[in-house]
Amino acid sequence: MNRIILILIIANVLVSLKGFNDFGFFEKYKFQVGSIRRxxxxxxxxxxxxxxxxxxxxxxxxxxxxxGKVVAVNFGEINFLLIYFGSLLAGSMYSLYQHKNEYYYSAVGASGGVSGIIFSAILLYPDMSLIMLPIPIPLPGYVFGIGYLLYSIYGMKSNLGNIGHSAHLGGAIGGFALTLLLKPYIFTKEPMLVVIMGAIILGLLFFGDKINFKK
Structure with a gap:
């Protein structure tokens, strides 16, 4: 296992275990709109x-x-960390934007950073086989990526489940943008994938406020 990935996993495990057993610690460091805005x-x-x-x-x-190992091999440790933490920040920023008026909204999890890494891997290898539950059949990476974006948009706009869809979506956008910035050859290697995903992301950013799936 790449040492940076191992360090990140160990850090997540240790901090999470501390949070499981220390309510004050958990409350002090979780994502909470009101506290962040203060x-x-x-x-x-x-x-x-x-x-x-x-x-x-x-x-x-x-x-x-x-x-992570796919992304680390292609980018090296420094750029891997840039994508991971850049995506984590993008997920938090997008969640803050989406819930800016919900002062008691809170969330935790590495989902923003992990989503960015997943999308980076998909851009590098769009034909990889992935399974997107509840569909129990392997899907090409590019289909998984597009489906993930659409599902996250639906989940976020309809408040589906107790899941931070906005952090997933923000992280995916961060990973998408940073990967293209660091590996611009993907524009010419996978132009249709970049155009389709980019169109979905731009549509969300410019017209997302008008989307409403609530009954």
Whole structure:
């Protein structure tokens, strides 16, 4: 395993375990709109190392392990960290924007950073086979990526489940943008994929406020 990925996993496990057993610690470092707007910006990063429970922690770390090694091999350690933490910040910023008037909205999890790594891997290898539950069949990476974007948009706009869809979506956008910035050859190698994903993202950013799936 790449040492940077191993360090990130260990850090997530240690901080999450501390949060599981120390309510005050969890409350102090989780993502919370009201606290962040009062100046506690560090929460936008520290919340990415906290998790709700063991399953939440395992799923994020397993995804980081699976996709992280692909990204680390192609980018090296410094740029891998840039994509991970840039995506984590993008997820937090997008969540803050979407919930800016919900002062008690809170969230935790590495999902923003992990989503960025997943999308980076998809851009590098769009034909990789992935499974998107509840569909129990392998899908090409580019289909998974487009489906992930659309599902996250739907989940965010309809408040589907107890999931931070906005952090997933913001992280995916961050990973998409940073990967193209660092590997611009992807524009010519996978132009249709870049155009389709870019169109969905731009449509969300410019017209997302008008989308409403609530009944």
């Amino acid at each position: 100046g506690e910006k560090l929460r936008m990063f520290t919340s990415g190392f906290l998790h709700v429970d063991y399953l939440h922690l395992f799923l994020n770390m397993y995804a980081l392990y699976l996709f």
